[in-house]
Amino acid sequence: MEIKTVILAIVLAVTPAIASAASVYKWTDENGITHFGDRQPTGRKSESVNVRTGSPRSSEQQRSAQEQVQAIDDAREVQSERTNLSAAEEARQKQRTANCETAQSNLKVIDSNARIRVEDNGEQRYLAPEEIEEQRGKFQQIADDNCNPVAE
Numbered sequence: 001m002e003i004k005t006v007i008l009a010i011v012l013a014v015t016p017a018i019a020s021a022a023s024v025y026k027w028t029d030e031n032g033i034t035h036f037g038d039r040q041p042t043g044r045k046s047e048s049v050n051v052r053t054g055s056p057r058s059s060e061q062q063r064s065a066q067e068q069v070q071a072i073d074d075a076r077e078v079q080s081e082r083t084n085l086s087a088a089e090e091a092r093q094k095q096r097t098a099n100c101e102t103a104q105s106n107l108k109v110i111d112s113n114a115r116i117r118v119e120d121n122g123e124q125r126y127l128a129p130e131e132i133e134e135q136r137g138k139f140q141q142i143a144d145d146n147c148n149p150v151a152e
Contacts, residue, residue: 024049096146103143110136 027046028034040046110116116127
């Protein structure tokens with residue numbers, strides 16, 4: 001009777017180890033449903049899951065230190081590019097604002113003055129009414145281009 005008890009105790013002690021050694025696989029079907037099973041599906045990409053922790057045991061998840069450093073460097077490079085792009089976008093926005101303010105200021109000057117004097121080849125002269133309208137059109141176009149929000 002004592003031998004049966006010892007054998008039963010050994011079997012009960014070994015059973016969880018055997019059960020945890022069994023592989024559990026996780027995969028997703030064509031409908032996006034996640035499945036778990038004790039056999040690896042044929043024709044589908046699957047990963048082995050640690051039953052105790054629930055984390056994948058696939059070799060794809062295990063990266064070497066060199067690969068991790070490379071991934072960190074890549075992430076830093078992407079962040080640097082984003083920073084450079086945002087700085088360039090900020091500079092473009094400041095230039096648009098300056099162009100808008102200048103065009104609006106020039107339009108106010110044109111609208112408030114009957115005669116506009118310019119320097120042309122070192123000589124002072126007044127713009128003709130046609131030239132004033134031409135300048136008004138140019139400044140209005142600049143204002144339209146730079147004062148409105150950018151369409152994305």
